[in-house]
Amino acid sequence: MNAPATAHDLFTDVPHTPGAPKRDPILVADNVVRRFGGLTAVDVDHVEIQRGSITALIGPNGAGKTTLFNVLTGFDRANSGHWTFQGRRISGQPPYRVARSGMVRTFQLTKALTRLPVIENMRLGTTGQLGERAWRAVFPWMWRRQEEAATERAEELLERFNLAQMRDEYAGALSGGQRKLLEMARALMAEPTMVMLDEPMAGVNPALTQTLLAHVKDLRAMGMTVLFVEHDMDMVRDISDWVVVMAEGHIVSEGPPEVVMADPVVIDAYLGQHHDAPLTEEDEERQLTDIDSTLQRTSAGVEHADIHDDTHDDAAATPSGPEAR
Ligand SMILES: Nc1ncnc2c1ncn2[C@@H]1O[C@H](COP(=O)(O)OP(=O)(O)OP(=O)(O)O)[C@@H](O)[C@H]1O
Numbered sequence: 234m235n236a237p238a239t240a241h242d243l244f245t246d247v248p249h250t251p252g253a254p255k256r257d258p259i260l261v262a263d264n265v266v267r268r269f270g271g272l273t274a275v276d277v278d279h280v281e282i283q284r285g286s287i288t289a290l291i292g293p294n295g296a297g298k299t300t301l302f303n304v305l306t307g308f309d310r311a312n313s314g315h316w317t318f319q320g321r322r323i324s325g326q327p328p329y330r331v332a333r334s335g336m337v338r339t340f341q342l343t344k345a346l347t348r349l350p351v352i353e354n355m356r357l358g359t360t361g362q363l364g365e366r367a368w369r370a371v372f373p374w375m376w377r378r379q380e381e382a383a384t385e386r387a388e389e390l391l392e393r394f395n396l397a398q399m400r401d402e403y404a405g406a407l408s409g410g411q412r413k414l415l416e417m418a419r420a421l422m423a424e425p426t427m428v429m430l431d432e433p434m435a436g437v438n439p440a441l442t443q444t445l446l447a448h449v450k451d452l453r454a455m456g457m458t459v460l461f462v463e464h465d466m467d468m469v470r471d472i473s474d475w476v477v478v479m480a481e482g483h484i485v486s487e488g489p490p491e492v493v494m495a496d497p498v499v500i501d502a503y504l505g506q507h508h509d510a511p512l513t514e515e516d517e518e519r520q521l522t523d524i525d526s527t528l529q530r531t532s533a534g535v536e537h538a539d540i541h542d543d544t545h546d547d548a549a550a551t552p553s554g555p556e557a558r
Pocket residue numbers: 269272273274292293294295296297298299300301
């Protein structure tokens with residue numbers, strides 16, 4: 234097989250259909266089902282992720298994207314399913330073993346982690362720590378050498394992600410964008426083959442957007458495979474070689490970004506979520522009554538309140554719905 238010239242070439246001849254076979258898949262999953270009580274959150278027949286590509290996993294709220302991420306990386310248990318990474322079965326394996334095999338996901342900076350210095354957060358990203366084992370006590374020199382190597386790698390990565398000046402600060406002191414950089418840098422501590430990013434753009438100030446995008450593209454340039462869940466369609470369009478779309482637990486579409494975003498199935502899936510059915514007369518009446526009573530309560534607390542018609546406009550303009558997302 235000839236090596237493709239660009240990431241785009243990786244997808245030449247790949248059909249734009251759910252579950253499409255890839256030229257050189259790194260991750261292959263079959264019949265993955267995860268139920269919560271009566272709700273089937275994930276029901277994926279077949280999906281393949283192309284090695285060396287940036288693949289986006291998108292879909293409306295509640296589509297099952299995070300659950301699929303959790304299941305594939307061993308953080309949640311599937312009811313059934315079989316999946317392989319680099320040809321080896323990893324289904325049913327605990328997260329640390331999945332990470333050791335080379336598939337690593339980013340984590341949101343939890344409350345506990347914000348109370349640790351940046352450098353400690355980085356050290357936590359290492360897998361295969363000999364120090365975790367009982368024989369740490371038997372061969373302390375081996376453990377120390379490993380600790381030193383981890384610190385060295387952490388410092389290099391902090392430098393690369395422009396976080397070196399924050400090395401000893403509490404992670405809680407970082408901005409939203411810096412947190413995302415730290416999450417990505419921490420994932421790289423494990424020297425992964427594939428990186429799974431969970432909403433890398435969430436809460437990022439526009440000033441840092443381009444920096445983050447450049448870092449994600451760098452991962453691909455260094456030969457890694459990237460799979461990311463994201464709601465920011467600009468980012469999806471900008472950096473994805475391929476897009477996989479989920480809705481109601483299933484994969485409903487696959488293809489290059491421009492093809493997927495014009496796919497009626499995808500538009501329907503998003504519209505089904507974003508646009509409620511037209512209001513019935515009773516619903517409309519009830520909403521107007523609610524607005525009226527809110528206004529009356531507000532005006533009761535204000536002396537000589539003079540409610541004009543435009544106050545109704547304000548109330549009606551209260552942001553809500555998916556556009557606010
Ligand atoms: N631990 C859980 N217990 C019960 N139901 C859950 C649990 N986790 C997820 N769900 C449900 O499973 C469905 C899929 O959720 P999931 O978070 O995977 O969707 P998503 O596509 O990641 O959504 P979003 O884009 O909003 O994060 C939703 O209906 C959700 O309420």
